[in-house]
Amino acid sequence: MSVHTQTSSPETIQSVLGSKARKRDWRKREVAVAFVFLAPWLIGLIGLTLGPMLYSLYLSFTDYNLLSSPKWVGLQNFVTMFTSDERFWVSTRVTIVYVIFGVPLILIVSLMIAALLNSKIAFLSGYRALFYLPSLMGASVAIAALWRQIFGGNGLINQILSYFGIEAGSWVGNPDTALGTLVVLALWAFGSTMIIFLAGLRQIPAELYEAAAVDGAGRVRRFLNITLPMLTPIIFFNALMVTINAFQAFTPAYVISGGTGGPVNSTLFYTLYLYQQGFAQLNMGYASAMAWLLVAVLAIFSGLFFWSSRYWVYYGDK
Amino acid sequence: MTSVKTHTIPRIYPGTPVKNTFVRAIIRHALLICVLFVLLYPLLWLLGASFRPNNEVFNGLGLFSENYTIQNYIDGWGAGSASFTRYFGNSLLVTVVSILGNLFSCSLTAYAFARLNFPFKNALFAILIGTMLLPMHVTLVPQYILFNKLGWINTYFPLTIPHWLGVDAFFIFLMVQFIRNLPRELDESARLDGCGHFGIFLRIVMPLSLPAIGTTAMFTFIWTWNDFLGPLLYLNRSDMQTVPLALNAFLDSTGQSSYGELFAMSVLSLAPIVGFFIVSQRLLIEGIATTGMK
CATH class of the missing domain: 1.20.5 (Single alpha-helices involved in coiled-coils or other helix-helix interfaces)
Known part of the structure; x- marks a missing residue:
């Protein structure tokens, strides 16, 4: 050569x-x-993302109503938020409750359905498609309007309950249950999360299960000792994405409450309150401050989550 | 202990009764069908209610009625301040222009990241990933101020132009991953045949990227078609409204008397989504499984 x-x-x-x-x-x-x-x-990137981000950072230290020029107020917006704005705290609480109940429910149900589908099962592609379908509509106005009927005073749910002799009022109109109906709506659209779990489950090599079965591990043992550890990267990804999405939910709460966040602020999502401040009351400085606080919280959350992943996410090469 | 079944390919081991796996499959199907029924019943109910006369909409759980009518569709279509012909036209316009914009900007950007070398490439790619995770609310207020200054309120520019400038980093990422997996030999041979970068992009990479292009187009379609916050902010003239906005206005102004009409229009607003889903469900589900998009 x-x-x-x-x-x-x-x-x-x-x-x-x-x-x-x-x-x-x-x-x-x-x-x-x-x-x-x-x-x-x-x-x-410069004109619509980075530039506007910097501008809104500046605005968050100002008082600005779109008509007169921004007035520098220092940290006043943040001080107001933390000390004297009750609705800010209500919206924070509503959002956190929504995330804490919604995210684990979505993850657990998605994983369960994905596990059921992960076998040599007939009509697999049909099942996949049908489970996936609601997730394409979950954020639409049409479904939110439907939800308002289903959980309304004489809606579908109450009609079913009345067959069993239970009389309940409007679920959407009751401050104790209104947020719950939104959690159910988010859960209804679990299909996209489920599809990602299913793709992850299919990646787990069958030899692992064969070896475990030969060693006499039962179904539960195999799930806990093979499926869960092998799936942790996907669980990590899904948990992060579902959480970030949940923090940003807007349309269902807006449509179901008619834009008010009611009844009694029980569906006042953080994003909905931000919208009200910025675009109904034209407190653009305050809304910018709220937006940056959300970015900071999400960044800290994501950072902690990534940091924690080294303790519980299993990557094959280690 | 006797249940020895492998993960994806059930194999029958000695000692596993065949009947066992059969029973298991039946239970599996029964469970799945139950969950599906609960999941899809609201949609079927919506469809049924949209065809029932208004006084029957709230009566009964069932899907069927002896008095099926298309009156709701006729009344609902003209119910808004402009007719739904207008709203659907508006939605279609915004959606088509947004899809074209995303295909244009995302494919060009993705080609550069996947195939070309340029200074600050890694830093720019990191920024791209960063913008994927950025909550949209942080740019909501300043973008509104910008578009307001440009005199774009009550135009479709705020809803479409950003797509032509690649703000949906998700799709860029999707296409970068896809193009990276295309064999480079094809580029090389095209180059030897005298193709420039634009030639390679148009004649080699784009035709081979059709699955990624299709996924991008489908998801852009669904997101734009459903988008509510954008039109809510930028469109307040009623003849400019898109379908979601018109539905919401309808919901606000409607008493229980015209719920049937609202449902009829809801069904029509969901129909394109279902239609496109049926046509391209394989593409969508593969897309979501490989990239993790919503």
Whole structure:
């Protein structure tokens, strides 16, 4: 082999050199071409994301109502939030309750259904599709309107209950249960989370289960000692995504409460209150402060979550 | 202990009665069907109620009625301040322009990240990932101020232009991952045949990326079609409204007397989603399974 390369003809050397020069030229052009390709995204990044983020950071220290120019107030917005704005605390509490009940429910139900589907089962693709379908509609106005009927005074749920002789009032109209109906709506749309679990379950090598079965491990043991550890990366991903989404839920609460967050602020999501402050009362400085607080909380949460992952997420190479 | 079944491929080991696996399968199906029934019943009920006369909408759990009528659809269609012909037209316009925008900006950006070398590539990619996790609310207020200054309130620009500028980082990420897995040999041979970067992009990479393009188009369609907050902020002229906004206005103004009409319009607003889902469900489900999108 080496003999061949040493005795290469002048023509080949020439062509190699030529291609090197061409390659350099190509490389130089490549950078220019790359930035042409990137141009739309870069314009959007600067003009619609990074620039606005900085501007809203500035606004969060101001008093601004869109009509007169922003007035610098220092930390006043944050002080008001923490010390004298009752609705801020209500909206925080509502959102946290929603996340604490909604997220684990969605994860558990998704995992259970995915485990049921993860076998050589007939009609698998049909089941998958039907379970997935609601998740495409969960954030739509049409479904929120339907929910208002289903959980209304003479809605579907109460009609079912009345068959069993139970009389209940409107679930949507009762401050104790209104938030619950929104949790149920979020749960109803669990399909997309379930599909990701199912894809993860299919990645687990069957040999592990065979070996465990030969060793005499039962169903429960196999689930706890093989499925769960092998699935922790997917659990991690799903938990993060579902939580971040839950913090940002808006449409169902808006539609079901008619934009008020009622009854008695029981569905006043953080995002809904932010919307009211910013766009109903035009307190744009205050709304910006709330938005940045949300970013900070989500960043801290994600950071802690990533940090915790080293203790409970199993990656195969370790 | 006798239940020895492997994970994905059930195999029958000595000592496992065949009957056992059969019973198991039956139980599995029964459970799944029960859950599905609870899940889908509201949708079926909605469909049934939309065809019942208004005085029957709230009577009974059932799906059926002897008095089925399409009156709700006829009345509902013209019920808003403009007709639903207008609203559906508006929604369609916004959705189509948004899809085209996403395909344009995301595919160009993805090609650059997947195939080209340029300074600060890793840093920019990290920023791209960062924007994926960023809650949209932090840009909500300043974007509104910006679009307001530009005089874009009550136009469709705030709902469509951002897509042409690649704000949906999710789809860029999806396409980058997809293009990275395409064999580079094809690029090389196209280059030897005299193709430039635009040629490679248009003739080689894009045709091979059709699955990723399809997934992007479908999800953009569903998100834009359902989008409520954007139109709520930027469209307050009633003849500009999109379908979700019109439905919400309908809900606010409606008493129980016209719930049937509201349901009829709800069904129509969901129909395109179901229709596209049936056509492309494989694509959607593969897409979500590989990238983890909602």
